[in-house]
Amino acid sequence: MGQSNKQDLFEAPDYYLVDELLNEEQRLVRESTRRWVKKELSPIIEDYAQKAEFPTGLLKGLAEIGAFGPTTPPEYGGGGLDQIAYGLMMQELERGDSGIRSTASVQGSLVMYPIFRFGSEEQKRKFLPRLASGELIGCFGLTEPDHGSDPASMTTRFTDGGDHVVLSGAKMWISNAPFADIAVVWAKNEEGTIKGLIVERGMEGFTTPETHHKWSLRASATGELVFDRVKVPVENILPQAEGLKGPLSCLNQARYGIAWGAIGAAMDCYDTALRYARQRTQFGKPIASFQLQQKKLAEMITEITKAQLLTWRLGVLKNENRATPAQISMAKRNNVEMALRIARESRQLLGAMGITGEYPIMRHMMNLESVITYEGTHDIHLLITGQDITGISAF
Ligand code: TGC
Ligand code: FAD
Numbered sequence: 001m002g003q004s005n006k007q008d009l010f011e012a013p014d015y016y017l018v019d020e021l022l023n024e025e026q027r028l029v030r031e032s033t034r035r036w037v038k039k040e041l042s043p044i045i046e047d048y049a050q051k052a053e054f055p056t057g058l059l060k061g062l063a064e065i066g067a068f069g070p071t072t073p074p075e076y077g078g079g080g081l082d083q084i085a086y087g088l089m090m091q092e093l094e095r096g097d098s099g100i101r102s103t104a105s106v107q108g109s110l111v112m113y114p115i116f117r118f119g120s121e122e123q124k125r126k127f128l129p130r131l132a133s134g135e136l137i138g139c140f141g142l143t144e145p146d147h148g149s150d151p152a153s154m155t156t157r158f159t160d161g162g163d164h165v166v167l168s169g170a171k172m173w174i175s176n177a178p179f180a181d182i183a184v185v186w187a188k189n190e191e192g193t194i195k196g197l198i199v200e201r202g203m204e205g206f207t208t209p210e211t212h213h214k215w216s217l218r219a220s221a222t223g224e225l226v227f228d229r230v231k232v233p234v235e236n237i238l239p240q241a242e243g244l245k246g247p248l249s250c251l252n253q254a255r256y257g258i259a260w261g262a263i264g265a266a267m268d269c270y271d272t273a274l275r276y277a278r279q280r281t282q283f284g285k286p287i288a289s290f291q292l293q294q295k296k297l298a299e300m301i302t303e304i305t306k307a308q309l310l311t312w313r314l315g316v317l318k319n320e321n322r323a324t325p326a327q328i329s330m331a332k333r334n335n336v337e338m339a340l341r342i343a344r345e346s347r348q349l350l351g352a353m354g355i356t357g358e359y360p361i362m363r364h365m366m367n368l369e370s371v372i373t374y375e376g377t378h379d380i381h382l383l384i385t386g387q388d389i390t391g392i393s394a395f
Contacts, residue, residue: 063134099220
């Protein structure tokens with residue numbers, strides 16, 4: 001029997017010496033996040049996933065390592081990091097668990113980013129520092145029960161009430177909803193224009209029922225946002241966001257983080273499988289000596305290496321403000337599918353042990369079934385590439 005992952009023996013694969021492409025700050029961020037994951041996350045995450053419970057005790061540590069708003073300017077409490085350092089942080093968090101990376105993605109890319117990009121100065125000063133420190137936790141409400149891939153058809157609406165608006169409707173599949181203090185909610189005004197609103201827990205008529213019985217992302221809390229004629233003060237409307245491009249531009253940030261994160265999950269599966277294959281003996285030999293198992297491992301490291309290079313280049317473009325949404329879609333789609341395939345292959349390589357919680361593989365595999373669906377499904381990202389190269393929308 002191999003060793004339990006609870007000891008977290010992870011060694012990061014870097015076949016093409018991609019590390020040499022990173023600057024000192026990027027490596028430092030990567031190392032400190034990796035250390036935190038090994039010390040704080042790995043020892044507990046399997047138990048929380050088994051219990052289907054979010055480890056709220058990790059929130060403080062996530063804030064301390066700068067995982068909330070890593071690219072937000074320091075004047076608002078953020079880390080002021082570049083896009084590659086941010087990506088590496090997401091890679092390391094998802095190496096631990098996709099659900100923990102989700103929480104950081106939502107807080108930084110889907111809650112702090114829209115407030116920073118579309119908010120008034122007052123909104124930025126009021127919310128951003130408290131979100132960065134973890135004093136407030138946020139969630140992002142775009143998806144509705146009847147409108148997932150097609151958010152433009154959303155029916156959540158608000159009407160003018162003078163110094164407030166009256167919000168009605170529901171959002172579904174919302175990460176962090178059950179415990180979030182605030183929600184950035186996308187809804188249509190009376191003219192049918194999509195706007196962003198900051199809805200605060202405690203506002204009358206606002207509830208966040210939890211979604212139970214998930215087989216995926218079990219260590220992440222998912223829920224609904226229900227608005228029963230909620231009075232939201234006018235000063236909570238994001239003044240600069242107008243139309244679907246508001247929420248979609250937030251998704252660019254989060255999808256970019258997922259492209260990196262998926263590499264982390266893939267690396268963890270590969271590293272676990274490689275170690276196991278060297279130790280596990282059958283027919284008097286380590287299973288790593290069989291050609292079929294070597295093929296699996298060789299293909300895994302090839303795909304991880306390709307994804308590392310693709311994503312590093314995307315990070316360079318993003319730092320130069322030249323990364324297009326379609327390029328981000330390509331990386332998100334490619335890397336999540338790559339990670340899912342590696343998780344499935346690694347699971348088989350571990351035989352029966354692969355289905356247990358002694359190793360992280362099955363948890364990663366189940367998590368990735370959500371990651372391949374949220375932030376735009378695998379199919380939607382393919383259609384975004386198709387539209388980009390042909391100029392014709394197939395939605
Ligand atoms: P379409 O007509 O193409 O576009 C409407 C307007 O938006 C602009 N736009 C973008 N802007 C910024 N970034 C992007 N990526 C953009 N894509 C489009 C576009 O230029 C247009 O602007 P304008 O000025 O002309 O108005 O819109 P469509 O209705 O045809 O839909 C396009 C489609 C299908 C690609 C889009 O709606 C889509 O991406 N659907 C997938 C939905 C999705 O990703 N939902 C994610 C929900 S959040 C989530 O899953 C969080 S998981 C959290 C966790 O990590 O736990
Ligand atoms: P649908 O849109 O109903 O799609 C069903 C299938 O049809 C998919 O395979 C899709 O690819 C395909 N399809 C749809 N349209 C087309 C088309 N035009 N052409 C070809 N095929 C098509 N949302 C949020 O707003 N905030 C969150 O925090 C959040 N967190 C999530 C957490 C989890 C764990 C999960 C699972 C989801 C989360 N989501 C969140 C929702 C997520 O973004 C949606 O599930 C996703 O966008 C897909 O929407 P849907 O589930 O309604 O699928």
